[in-house]
Amino acid sequence: MIRYSTQNIDDQDIQSVVNALTSDFLTQGPCIEKFEVAISSYVGAQYASVVSSATAALHIACKSLGVGKDSIVWTTPNSFAATSNAALYCGAKIDFVDIELQTYNLCVNKLEEKLIASKKNNCLPDVVIPVHFAGQSCNMKKIHELGQTYGFSIVEDASHALGGTYQDQKIGCCAYADMAVFSFHPVKMITTGEGGAIVTNSKDLDESNKRFRSHCMVKKEGAPPWESTQVDLGFNYRITELQAALGLSQITKIDQYVQHRREGARHYRQILSELPIALPTQSYGEMSYHLFVIRLIEGSDQERKIEIFRKLQEKGIGCQVHYRPIYLHDYYATLGFEKGYCPVAEEYYKSALSIPLHTKLSSNEQDQIAEILSKILLG
Ligand SMILES: *Cc1c(COP(=O)(O)O)cnc(C)c1O
Secondary structure, eight states, rough: OOOOOOOOHHHHHHHHHHHTSSSSSSSSHHHHHHHHHHHHHHHTTTTEESSSHHHHHHHHHHHHOOOOOOOOHHHHOSSHOOOOOOHHHHTTEEEEBBTTTSSSBBOOOHHHHHHHHHHTTOHHHEEEEEEEEGGGOOHHHHHHHHHHTTOEEEEEETTTOTTTTTTTTEEEEEETTSEEEESSSSTSSOOSSSEEEEEOOHHHHHHHHHHHBTTTTTTTSSSSTTOOOOOOOOOOOOOOOHHHHHHHHGGGGGHHHHHHHHHHHHHHHHEEEEESOOOOOSSSSEEEEEEEEEETTTTTOOHHHHHHHHHHHHBBBBOOOOOOOOSSSSHHHHHTTTTSHHHHHHHHHHHHHEEEEEEEEEHHHHHHHOOOOOHHHHO
């Protein structure tokens, strides 16, 4: 079975974890800070906090921005539910801005229209969470300008985008955002098993992020040496030393991983060019290619897509669909969302299929995939 994505663990990774496992620390040890320094210097942000998942990272980011029950958070429907769940954990109201069909990212024109309407109704968002889908940056300059005009904070969900660029800078440098988060789930760009990070250029936000990660326990000046006091309601969102050791080893290979994925994407463009499908377009920066999404242009028919998905599976090719618009999940219906809310995201969902792309995929396997796909689509 060729999976749509998979981790890549080598001897160096294994040795790194074994070293941590036999060290004095299984958690809260030196690998955590080293991993944070490696991430922040790689993406070009001043600070990083590594945590137990990107979901935890998003939750903490919202908490550090003061998101609470009176807050409004907007994001894209074309993401994993964790992006919007983070706002719901804080008791906030969530809303969605439809995507654009060029990049499958949140559409800045629709964002602006929605801001204009919301200003009249006095319900502007406090935070907007753009998602860099498949590792392609959103139009961050424009989103940042709108943030300045309408007074919202920005958290980039860069779960797909470690190694991607925008305006010749790495995604995560936070030039146009308050914070950015990454995921280290095995299907993502690098892995720690489970894990995530929050990066920022704000010392205050970084300190807050680190407090929320660990119960908001703070040492006060003049207090007895054993004493910490809990200053807010925090969490245990720590990552273990073993995971950080794995991440520290994985991140040394990120450029190699990104290069492999980009070459894979280039190869797909050549071998899939004759098929009746739409291939990803790059409008902003260089993609990390966490995903390679094709769209079936012969008709946005759910039945046909199920048939193609099944046939690929039978031939040993694992595909996935990213994403069912978040608000179509059953739980979101209980919040009042209905079908038709973001028509472009729904149209996209009907036709989109992520085909395998990962760091262990060979060009021979890609050729096989293209051949099988061609038989299914044309024959
Ligand atoms: C994977 C993912 C998440 C959640 O990441 P976890 O590390 O699994 O919590 C959030 N947002 C996006 C866009 C993702 O792809």
